Amino acid sequence: MDAADANIATELESRLSIIDTIERDDPSRRELSGADLSLFVGVSVVIALLGILMLSL
Amino acid sequence: MTIPGASGARSDRAQLDTASLGSLPLLKKERIWNASDFTGVNVALAIATWAFLVGGFTALLVGFQQGIAAMIIGNAIGLCFMVLASVVSSQRYGIEQYTLLRPVFGVVGVGVLVFTVILITEMGWSSLLAIMVGRAVTQVSNSAFSTDFGPESLLVTFFALLAIAVSWWILSRGPVTIGRFNKFIAPGLLIVTLFLMVYLVLNTSVDTLFTAAPLAPFEDDQLNFMLAVEFNAGVGVSWYPVMGSLARLTRSPRAALWPAYGGLLIATLIAQIVGMAAALTLGDSDPTVWMMPFGGPVLGAFILLFIAFANVTSSSSIVYSTVLAIRQASGNLLSRVRWAWLCAGFFVLPALLAFFPGFMYDKFMVFVTLSGAFLSAMCGAIIADYFVLRRQRVSLRDLYVPGRASAYHFNGGVNWAGMGAVLAGAAFYLWIYNPITLETHPLFSYTTASLPAAVVGGVVYFVMATLLYKRRNIGDFVAGTTAAGASPARIEQA
Numbered sequence A: 001m002d003a004a005d006a007n008i009a010t011e012l013e014s015r016l017s018i019i020d021t022i023e024r025d026d027p028s029r030r031e032l033s034g035a036d037l038s039l040f041v042g043v044s045v046v047i048a049l050l051g052i053l054m055l056s057l
Numbered sequence B: 001m002t003i004p005g006a007s008g009a010r011s012d013r014a015q016l017d018t019a020s021l022g023s024l025p026l027l028k029k030e031r032i033w034n035a036s037d038f039t040g041v042n043v044a045l046a047i048a049t050w051a052f053l054v055g056g057f058t059a060l061l062v063g064f065q066q067g068i069a070a071m072i073i074g075n076a077i078g079l080c081f082m083v084l085a086s087v088v089s090s091q092r093y094g095i096e097q098y099t100l101l102r103p104v105f106g107v108v109g110v111g112v113l114v115f116t117v118i119l120i121t122e123m124g125w126s127s128l129l130a131i132m133v134g135r136a137v138t139q140v141s142n143s144a145f146s147t148d149f150g151p152e153s154l155l156v157t158f159f160a161l162l163a164i165a166v167s168w169w170i171l172s173r174g175p176v177t178i179g180r181f182n183k184f185i186a187p188g189l190l191i192v193t194l195f196l197m198v199y200l201v202l203n204t205s206v207d208t209l210f211t212a213a214p215l216a217p218f219e220d221d222q223l224n225f226m227l228a229v230e231f232n233a234g235v236g237v238s239w240y241p242v243m244g245s246l247a248r249l250t251r252s253p254r255a256a257l258w259p260a261y262g263g264l265l266i267a268t269l270i271a272q273i274v275g276m277a278a279a280l281t282l283g284d285s286d287p288t289v290w291m292m293p294f295g296g297p298v299l300g301a302f303i304l305l306f307i308a309f310a311n312v313t314s315s316s317s318i319v320y321s322t323v324l325a326i327r328q329a330s331g332n333l334l335s336r337v338r339w340a341w342l343c344a345g346f347f348v349l350p351a352l353l354a355f356f357p358g359f360m361y362d363k364f365m366v367f368v369t370l371s372g373a374f375l376s377a378m379c380g381a382i383i384a385d386y387f388v389l390r391r392q393r394v395s396l397r398d399l400y401v402p403g404r405a406s407a408y409h410f411n412g413g414v415n416w417a418g419m420g421a422v423l424a425g426a427a428f429y430l431w432i433y434n435p436i437t438l439e440t441h442p443l444f445s446y447t448t449a450s451l452p453a454a455v456v457g458g459v460v461y462f463v464m465a466t467l468l469y470k471r472r473n474i475g476d477f478v479a480g481t482t483a484a485g486a487s488p489a490r491i492e493q494a
Helices: A003-020 A034-056 B008-013 B018-023 B035-046 B049-061 B064-093 B102-144 B154-173 B175-203 B206-211 B221-237 B240-247 B253-282 B287-329 B339-346 B348-353 B357-362 B364-389 B396-400 B416-432 B450-468 B488-492
Strands: none
Touching: A003 B396, A034 B064, A034 B253, B018 B287, B035 B175, B035 B240, B035 B253, B049 B064, B049 B102, B049 B221, B049 B253, B049 B287, B049 B364, B064 B206, B064 B221, B064 B240, B064 B253, B064 B364, B064 B450, B102 B154, B102 B240, B102 B287, B102 B339, B102 B348, B102 B357, B102 B364, B102 B396, B102 B416, B154 B175, B154 B287, B154 B339, B154 B348, B154 B357, B175 B253, B175 B287, B206 B253, B221 B253, B221 B364, B221 B450, B240 B253, B240 B287, B240 B364, B253 B287, B287 B339, B339 B348, B357 B364, B364 B416, B364 B450, B416 B450
16 A cells, blocks of 8 residues: 555545544435435426427427 | 536645545535536536537437427436436435445446446547537538538548547546636537527527428338437436536535436427427538528637537546546556546547547437447446435445455455346347337337336346345345445555
C-alpha cells in the first residue's frame, strides 16, 4: 500500500464512520417510502397511458 | 451543468486522486443539489443535440401525432426503470452507480458489464456525436465556400476526428473544465431549440405537420409505431450510465426522483418533438441539414458551429463517468494509468468509427435498441435486487472491501444471478424483437421489448439469487446474516 492508497483508505474510513453515526438518521439518507415508490410507478403508467390516448385524438 | 466530483468539497482534498474520490460516498455537506438544482441539471442534459437526432429518426418511421405518442410512451417506460435502477440508491448512499452495482453483479461482474455493455453504449454515442460535428462543419463549408462535400466524405471524418481530439482534451482536463463549458452550452442549446420552435410556428401550419408522411417507414404501420416506441424506450434507458453519478449529489430522495424523471422526460420530449417537426418539415432526419434552410447562410452556419461545439462538450460529459467506471472496474490493472491516457484509450474505437460516418448514422436505431436490450435487463435485475431482495439496504463497508472479505464477493467476484438475469433478459428482448433482422414476436405489438426484458431480468434475478445465495446466507441479502462482516481493518487493505 503506497501513500495515495493509505490516504484513500483513511478518507473512506472517515466517511463511513460519519455516515454510520452522525448521518445515520439524516433525512438525506432515508429510503424511498412505499408511498413515493407507488406514486412514481403510478405516474409513469399514467403518462404512458396519456401517450396511448394521444393516438386516439 | 456541474459534473459530479467537481464540488467544492473536493478542493481541500486535492491530494486524493479524482477517480478514487469519485467512488467514495459523499457526505451530507457535499450533497449540494436541491430539487430545483437537479431539475436544471437534467433539463440541461436532455436539451442536447442527441434529442434532435432521436426526433429526426422517429420521423423516419411515423408521422407527427404517432411520433409524439411513441415518444411519450417510450420515454415514460425507459426512464421509469432507469430512474428506479440508478437514481434511488445513488441518492440514498451518495455513491455513483457502478460501485452500487457490486451487490448485483459482483466486483468482477461489474467489470465485465462496464467493459462490454456500458463501454460499447458510450463509445457508440460519442462516435455519433463526433460524426455529427463533421457533418455540421461540412454543411457550413458547402454553404460558405460553395464546396460539395457529401455526408460521408473524408471532410466529415476529418472533423469528427478533430472533435474527438478536442473532447479528449476537455475530458483530460477533468470535471471542472467540463462543467465550465457546459455552463454556456446548455443555455445555448435551449435557445437553438426555441429558435427552431419559432421557425416551425412561423413557417409550418399545424395541419401540415399532422398530415406530413413519415420519411422512410416500413409497410406495416403498427410495426412502425412499435419500433418508434421501442427506439424511444431505448433512448430513455440509455441515461443509465450517467444518472447515478449525478443523483448522488442531491439532498433527499424526492429531490432526486422527480427531477430526474420529470426533468429528463419533459426536456427530452420538447427537444425531440421539435426535432421531429423539423425533420417532417424539411424531409430529412439529420439535424445538421435543418439549420441552413432555417437560419440562412450566416445564422445557420453560426448555429451549426455552435451545435458542433455542443456535441464536443456533450461527448466529454457522458464519457467522464464511463472512464471513471472503467478505472474502478479494472481493479489494479488500470489504476496506475494516467487519466489522460485512459481517456485517450476510450476514444480509440470512436475514432475508428469516424471513418464510417454513413454506417453510424444508418445503424443509429439498431445501436440504441441493442444497447437498450442489455441495459433494460440490467435495470430489471438491479430493481429486483435493491427493492425486492435487499429492501433498499446495502452494506456500505462491504462495497469497498476487496476479495473474499466482502459480503459481495459471491463466487470469484461474480454474482451469477445478476449475470444470468442480464443474459436472460437480453435474450428475451431479442426473441421478441431482433433489431438487426427486424423480426418480431406478436407480443412486441403490445408490450414493447424493453419492458418485458426488464421484467424477465428482474424475475430471473430474484429466483437465481434466492436459490444460489440468499438461502445459503451468501451476499448479505438478509442484514447481518453473512459470515464476513466488513471491518475498518479490512478496508485498510482496499
